[in-house]
Amino acid sequence: xxxxxxxxYLKAILQLAIATxxxxxxxxxxxxxxxxxxxxVTSMLKTLAESGLATYKPYEGVSLTKAGRTLALRVLRRxxxxxxxxxxxxxxxxDQVHAEAENMEHAVSDMLIERIxxxxxxxxxxxxxxxxxxxxxxxxxxxxxxxxxxxxPAPSRVRIVRVLNQQPEFLxxxxxxxxxxxxxxxxxxxxxxxxxxxAKIGKxxxxxxxxxxxxxxVETIR
Amino acid sequence: xxxxxxxxYLKAILQLAIATxxxxxxxxxxxxxxxxxxxxVTSMLKTLAESGLATYKPYEGVSLTKAGRTLALRVLRRxxxxxxxxxxxxxxxxDQVHAEAENMEHAVSDMLIERIxxxxxxxxxxxxxxxxxxxxxxxxxxxxxxxxxxxxPAPSRVRIVRVLNQQPEFLxxxxxxxxxxxxxxxxxxxxxxxxxxxAKIGKxxxxxxxxxxxxxxVETIR
DNA sequence: CAAATATTTTTGAATAATCAAAATCGCGTG
DNA sequence: CACGCGATTTTGATTATTCAAAAATATTTG
Numbered sequence: 001x002x003x004x005x006x007x008x009y010l011k012a013i014l015q016l017a018i019a020t021x022x023x024x025x026x027x028x029x030x031x032x033x034x035x036x037x038x039x040x041v042t043s044m045l046k047t048l049a050e051s052g053l054a055t056y057k058p059y060e061g062v063s064l065t066k067a068g069r070t071l072a073l074r075v076l077r078r079x080x081x082x083x084x085x086x087x088x089x090x091x092x093x094x095d096q097v098h099a100e101a102e103n104m105e106h107a108v109s110d111m112l113i114e115r116i117x118x119x120x121x122x123x124x125x126x127x128x129x130x131x132x133x134x135x136x137x138x139x140x141x142x143x144x145x146x147x148x149x150x151x152x153p154a155p156s157r158v159r160i161v162r163v164l165n166q167q168p169e170f171l172x173x174x175x176x177x178x179x180x181x182x183x184x185x186x187x188x189x190x191x192x193x194x195x196x197x198x199a200k201i202g203k204x205x206x207x208x209x210x211x212x213x214x215x216x217x218v219e220t221i222r
Numbered sequence: 223x224x225x226x227x228x229x230x231y232l233k234a235i236l237q238l239a240i241a242t243x244x245x246x247x248x249x250x251x252x253x254x255x256x257x258x259x260x261x262x263v264t265s266m267l268k269t270l271a272e273s274g275l276a277t278y279k280p281y282e283g284v285s286l287t288k289a290g291r292t293l294a295l296r297v298l299r300r301x302x303x304x305x306x307x308x309x310x311x312x313x314x315x316x317d318q319v320h321a322e323a324e325n326m327e328h329a330v331s332d333m334l335i336e337r338i339x340x341x342x343x344x345x346x347x348x349x350x351x352x353x354x355x356x357x358x359x360x361x362x363x364x365x366x367x368x369x370x371x372x373x374x375p376a377p378s379r380v381r382i383v384r385v386l387n388q389q390p391e392f393l394x395x396x397x398x399x400x401x402x403x404x405x406x407x408x409x410x411x412x413x414x415x416x417x418x419x420x421a422k423i424g425k426x427x428x429x430x431x432x433x434x435x436x437x438x439x440v441e442t443i444r
Numbered sequence: 445c446a447a448a449t450a451t452t453t454t455t456g457a458a459t460a461a462t463c464a465a466a467a468t469c470g471c472g473t474g
Numbered sequence: 475c476a477c478g479c480g481a482t483t484t485t486g487a488t489t490a491t492t493c494a495a496a497a498a499t500a501t502t503t504g
Contacts, residue, residue, distance in 0.1 A: 005461065027482060040462055042483055047460090059469060059482060089311050090337045100334055107329040112322055115312045227491070249452060262492055264453055269490090281452060281499065447504085454497065460490090467484065473477085 002053075004106040007075050009034060009044055010053060013064055014072035019164075024061040073133040078113050079105040080126035080133075085116045087127045094127040094180075095171035128171075129162030129181040129217070147220075149197055150213035152187045158199075158218035159184045165215040177206045179216065224275075226328040229297050231256060231266055232275060235286055236294035241386075246283040295355040300335050301327040302348035302355075307338045309349045316349040316402075317393035350393075351384030351403040351439070369442075371419055372435035374409045380421075380440035381406045387437040396438075399428045406443065 002010070012033045016025045027045065031038040045062050048054040053068035064072060082101040086092045092100070117123075117135065124140055125131050131140045146161045160183050163174065174180060178201045185199040185206075198207045208216075224232070234255045238247045249267070253260040267284050270276040275290035286294060304323040308314045314322070339345075339357065346362055347353050353362045368383045382405050385396065396402060400423045407421040407428075417432045430438075 003460075028480095036461085037463055038482065039464080039484075044461080086334070090334070090341055092334075092337065096333070100331060103329040103331075104326065107325040109322060109325075111318070112308070112312070112314075115314065119312055225490075250450095258491085259493055260452060261454075261494080266491080445504105447502100449500100449502070451500070452498080455495085456493105458491100458493080460492105462488080462490105464487090465485085467482100469480105469482070471479095471481105474475100 002051075002071060005044075006048065006051075006053070007071070007106055009041075009048065010064065010068055010072040011075045011079075013054065013062055014069065014076065017063070023063045025063070026061045030062070070137045073137050073139060075105055076139075077133040077135070078108055080130055081113055081116050081120065081123075082108065083126045083128075084120055084123055084132075088120060093171075093175070095168035095175070097127060098166040098168070125162070125181075127181070128164075128166060129160075145219060146217035148214045149187075149199075149208070149216040149218050150190075150210045152190060152197065152218060152220070154187055154190045156187045157184065157221050158187060159221050160216055160218050162217040163215060164217065165212075170212070170215070174216075178202055178204070179206065179208075184221065185218075224273075224293060227266075228270065228273075228275070229293070229328055231263075231270065232286065232290055232294040233297045233301075235276065235284055236291065236298065239285070245285045247285070248283045252284070292359045295359050295361060297327055298361075299355040299357070300330055302352055303335055303338050303342065303345075304330065305348045305350075306342055306345055306354075310342060315393075315397070317390035317397070319349060320388040320390070347384070347403075349403070350386075350388060351382075367441060368439035370436045371409075371421075371430070371438040371440050372412075372432045374412060374419065374440060374442070376409055376412045378409045379406065379443050380409060381443050382438055382440050384439040385437060386439065387434075392434070392437070400424060400426070401428065401430075401438065407440075 009030070012030055013025050016029050016033060017023055020029075027038055027041045030045075031041045034041065045054065045056040048062070048068065049056040052065055053071065054062045054064050056062050079101045082104050083094075083097040086097045086100060087094060114135065123132060133139050149158070149160075152158055160179060160181050162181060163171065165171075179185070183201060185201040187197065187199050188205065189198040190196075192210075195210045196207050197210065197213045198205055200206075231252070234252055235247050238251050238255060239245055242251075249260055249263045252267075253263045256263065267276065267278040270284070270290065271278040274287060275293065276284045276286050278284050301323045304326050305316075305319040308319045308322060309316060336357065345354060355361050371380070371382075374380055382401060382403050384403060385393065387393075401407070405423060407423040409419060409421050410427060411420040412418075414432075418429050419432070419435045420427055420429045422428075
């Protein structure tokens with residue numbers, strides 16, 4: 001069984017690969033997200049390569065092998081099901097569950113995860129709208145036609161489907177302003193120059209900088 | 223924060239101290255329950271002593287300090303609340319939850335445990351009848367007047383309150399025979415010579431060897 | 445009470461994960 | 475195309491946890 005550390009590296013590689021839309025991930029990126037020094041990453045990459053979990057090309061980067069990807073998806077699945085489970089059973093808020101699931105994801109059995117999946121009715125996404133990989137190791141619809149709020153044309157109506165940033169402060173801000181997955185809003189203004197988007201949500205108008213708006217994926221409706 | 227390993231040693235010391243009704247625990251006992259070699263235990267005991275979590279006397283054994291005991295009780299509390307939580311929310315059986323909680327107990331925050339405690343209505347015991355230490359670090363009523371089934375006089379009526387052995391096979395056997403906490407039974411026979419106890423539970427008569435009957439704590443009723 | 449036995453500690457070594465700092469590599473610019 | 479800078483890898487060490495086997499200490503027994 002892979003150690004907690006290995007699981008974390010694999011998960012980080014997968015998530016970076018998805019975020020950057022590139023199969024290969026650099027040592028530096030990994031060092032930052034796993035929060036260790038670059039040298040540590042290098043030696044871990046050799047270990048992963050030896051275990052057949054990743055392909056490592058010095059000075060190039062890493063990519064996951066089939067086995068590595070499967071493992072990483074399993075970790076992600078555990079993480080996301082746990083998040084949703086905690087929200088549903090204990091009413092934790094979506095800004096609390098990420099950190100909690102981060103620890104628990106390495107400590108739960110497949111059997112428990114299966115039970116949770118069943119209990120939750122085989123959900124497709126976690127509280128942030130992130131897709132939950134299926135038990136057979138497939139990443140499901142990555143919010144197929146979802147686009148960043150930052151790139152929505154000025155007069156349009158959208159539904160928020162996913163939030164990419166998991167920082168508690170950010171999430172709490174979204175809750176305050178009503179910008180949660182499932183909510184619908186009308187884009188009133190979107191100026192590239194000013195770098196901000198204004199949307200009417202309920203009766204209020206909310207403005208967000210593009211930096212923040214990029215973290216919200218939405219679907220256009222009607 | 224104490225490592226997972228340290229937490230496990232502390233928990234084991236506490237449980238052995240309780241089980242043997244002696245403050246001091248020997249290196250050998252610990253080695254067996256933690257499942258490492260005796261030499262490993264010796265070195266860990268020095269570490270625990272240095273951290274102020276235990277008092278170590280070479281060739282004598284260890285005992286927990288106030289700080290060590292508090293920490294150990296917190297681990298036990300997490301373990302037992304998790305067990306009950308899994309049974310209540312996901313319908314796991316009592317023979318499944320021990321192993322699961324064993325892993326999870328090191329990966330959940332105090333906040334989560336508090337939520338679980340609240341959700342469960344501040345329970346006093348886990349599914350095996352083991353008392354749940356309180357949030358302020360006190361071990362509550364250890365089944366005060368409970369005695370081993372093996373020492374129950376022949377004609378008497380008892381209620382099962384606690385099961386000391388957590389092995390899944392044993393627990394499943396108890397479930398099959400109906401010998402679960404809360405159940406009541408009538409002792410029909412108890413012979414020291416034959417080393418077995420027979421009890422009528424519902425309409426059936428169940429016989430148990432003394433070895434097994436020692437693992438069941440009961441209260442005399444009526 | 446001394447020899448045999450059991451328990452505990454010491455010793456020497458291994459593994460996993462990490463760091464800081466030195467050495468190396470690769471690429472863009474003048 | 476050489477130079478230099480930023481990214482990456484190496485090197486040398488450290489910490490935590492573990493083991494097996496040797497040495498030391500306790501305990502039991504004849």
